[in-house]
Amino acid sequence: MDIKERNRAYNKYVNAKIPKTRPWPTLFNSFWVGGLICLLGQGINDLLLYLFPNISEQSAWAYTLIILIFLAALLTGIGVYDKLGKFAGGGTIVPITGFSNSITSPSVEFKSEGIVYGICVKMFTIAGPVIVFGVLSSALVGLIYYIVYLFI
Amino acid sequence: MEMFIDYLWVFIIGGLVCMIGELLIITTNITSARILVTFVLVGVFLEAVGLFDYISDFAGAGINVPIVGFGASLAKGAIGAVRSQGILGIFTGGLTATAAGISAAIIFAFIFALIFHSHTKK
Amino acid sequence: MKYDTVKFRRQPKIIGSYSIVGPKEGKGNFKDYFDYIMKNDLFGEKTFEKAERKMIETAITGAIQKSKLGMKDINLLVAGDLLNQIISSSYAARAFDFPYLGVYGACSTMAESIAVASILVDAGYFENVVCCTASHFSTAERQYRFPLELGNQRPPVSQWTVTGAGSCVISQKGKGPRITMATFGKVIDWGIVDVNNMGAAMAPACAQTMLSHFENTKTTPDDYDLIVTGDLGKLGSEILIDLMEDNGIKLGLNYNDCGQMYFRRDQNTLCGASGCGCCATVFNSYLMKKLQDGQYKRILFMPTGALLSTTATQQGESIPGVCHAIVVEAYEE
Structure with missing residues (x-):
């Protein structure tokens, strides 16, 4: 038998053999944990606006995100966030807290290789692509709008 | 009552966005880095075509706390900066608008990395 | 007999063996059989890599002790592990006063090292050869996968890397399997x-x-x-x-x-x-x-x-x- 053919047949057989897990429990967990994190964000935001009526809505949002990022980094440091993530999956990855976790976790993990080569170099092993693609796509959007503004 | 309904929307939209992420993980087995990139790009797109503000109006934190909101801020920053600064805005807009989030993540990651050690999973 | 199978004429014996595992492994199905169960995965060291190294040293020393031989009687160490450049084994070998052969067969290393050692012993070149291999969940996880603190889920087909080291002494003489x-x-x-x-x-x-x-x-x-x-x-x-x-x-x-x-x-x-x-x-x-x-x-x-x-x-x-x-x-x- 041809090697490619054999490999394709084997992969097909293996895929059929992989244990099927019920998706509903994790989907449900990701829903309510993710929803709660967003609710927490809204709560912090509204509280900030209530306590400090002078700050702009934009600043309130910035503070809210900073607080959420802080909480996630702290939970990552004390080793709780990964347990939460195991339970809720997307519910803890998709919110901004997941972004914070993806930066803090390699930092903590690679501390053993020193501050420069461990913490600083490895900090963006997971979140690097997020920032790169984010900057690239926003620059592209900026360019498109620049061209559009030239004509209107 | 109005506030309760607002919060309900935050919960439902936020939960749904996260659930879509989980659905992607289950069905395509992709890693969390790719999930984050995908959702950032979705946010950039929604903002670029002008849909994001409509969702944000009733979903609030439900769409802003997910990393989609981060993408939208990037795009919003770029669009605004291009209007006020021209070509320079293409380069400054995105990161200026998201500077707080990125800096916070770096600062707290660094501090907590100094304080804590990694834990073995059980 | 084809060449890929070796049949040993003198049949080398396993005269001593030692196993050391982490706390999670120590709660598993073989808990009553292990020689030593560590209280935590760091084993008193600063990093998980250093812990893995210490586990190998402990296992080798333990196996030699159980074989009732002295350190001087050992002619060779054959060992390997999962980390890049098999550092756990090589660095652990510094602690011993006998020659070292590093082998790599990923998780098949135990059989590979025993087979190599048996051939050397069977041929009569060496009298007592000690074999060892180890893995550590936390070192493997960060080399092959993600940081431990990352909140991701493990897919249903994934397996759990054992924190543990096993060692045995292969000898021409003595009693044993x-x-x-x-x-x-x-x-x-x-x-x-x-x-x-x-x-x-x-x-x-x-x-x-x-x-x-x-x-x-x-x-x-x-x-x-x-x-x-x-x-x-x-x-x-x-x-x-x-x-x-x-x-x-x-x-x-x-x-x-x-x-x-x-x-x-x-x-x-x-x-x-x-x-x-x-x-x-x-x-x-x-x-x-x-x-x-x-x-x-x-x-x-x-x-x-x-x-x-x-x-x-x-x-x-x-x-x-x-x-x-x-x-x-x-x-x-």
């Missing part, structure tokens, strides 16, 4: 690219080695009290059974897999255990005990290894597997 045969395996790759699905990647290599072993030695599964694979896990061993059946060989109740047996069902390890330490700790504790008790007369021990690296995986390569087999028989006068 005999190593009678060894079959070296070819590297087989059937195009599995999912790095979580190691069982499926390694099963064809295992089937290949098993088939040539049975053919070369004119034995059948019934000739062994136990046929035990290393860390195919639940999925991998089901695949192996299917692959062997396709070749007309039925693996019955005397077949099992260390990875599948290792943890209790409620320990949340999905498809089971994996890593060099998985079969190494089972072999040097449970299996040795059963051979010494005479409960097993003859076992076929077949650890499998997935020879992948993150660089190769990121370049789109599929996962090559390898499997080496050794036959161990109970001691006879």
Whole structure:
């Protein structure tokens, strides 16, 4: 038998053999944990606006995100966030807290290789692509709008 | 009552966005880095075509706390900066608008990395 | 006899064996057989890599002590592990005053090192050779996968890398289970690219080695009290059974897999255990005990290894597997 053919047949057989897990429990967990994190964000935001009526809505949002990022980094440091993530999956990855976790976790993990080569170099092993693609796509959007503004 | 309904929307939209992420993980087995990139790009797109503000109006934190909101801020920053600064805005807009989030993540990651050690999973 | 199977004339003996495991492993199904269960995964060291190294040192020292030999009687160390440049073994070897051969067969290293040592001992060049291998969940996880603190979920096919080290002393003289045969395996790759699905990647290599072993030695599964694979896990061993059946060989109740047996069902390890330490700790504790008790007369021990690296995986390569087999028989006068 041809090697490619054999490999394709084997992969097909293996895929059929992989244990099927019920998706509903994790989907449900990701829903309510993710929803709660967003609710927490809204709560912090509204509280900030209530306590400090002078700050702009934009600043309130910035503070809210900073607080959420802080909480996630702290939970990552004390080793709780990964347990939460195991339970809720997307519910803890998709919110901004997941972004914070993806930066803090390699930092903590690679501390053993020193501050420069461990913490600083490895900090963006997971979140690097997020920032790169984010900057690239926003620059592209900026360019498109620049061209559009030239004509209107 | 109005506030309760607002919060309900935050919960439902936020939960749904996260659930879509989980659905992607289950069905395509992709890693969390790719999930984050995908959702950032979705946010950039929604903002670029002008849909994001409509969702944000009733979903609030439900769409802003997910990393989609981060993408939208990037795009919003770029669009605004291009209007006020021209070509320079293409380069400054995105990161200026998201500077707080990125800096916070770096600062707290660094501090907590100094304080804590990694834990073995059980 | 074909060349890929070696039949030992003097039948080297395993005169001492030692196993050391982490706390989670120490709650698993083999908990009563291990020599030492660590209280935590750091083993008093600063990093997990240093802990893995110390585990290897402890296992080697323990095995030599149990063999009732002195450090001076040991002629050679054959060892390997999972970390890049097999640092755990090589750095651990600094602590000992005998020559060192580093071997790498991923999770098949235990059988590879025992087979190499047996050949050297059988040929009469060395009298006492100590073999060792280890793996550590936390070092493997960060080398092959993600940081420990990252909040991700493990896919249902994934396996849990065992924190543990196993060591044994192979000798010309003395009493202990005999190593009678060894079959070296070819590297087989059937195009599995999912790095979580190691069982499926390694099963064809295992089937290949098993088939040539049975053919070369004119034995059948019934000739062994136990046929035990290393860390195919639940999925991998089901695949192996299917692959062997396709070749007309039925693996019955005397077949099992260390990875599948290792943890209790409620320990949340999905498809089971994996890593060099998985079969190494089972072999040097449970299996040795059963051979010494005479409960097993003859076992076929077949650890499998997935020879992948993150660089190769990121370049789109599929996962090559390898499997080496050794036959161990109970001691006879």
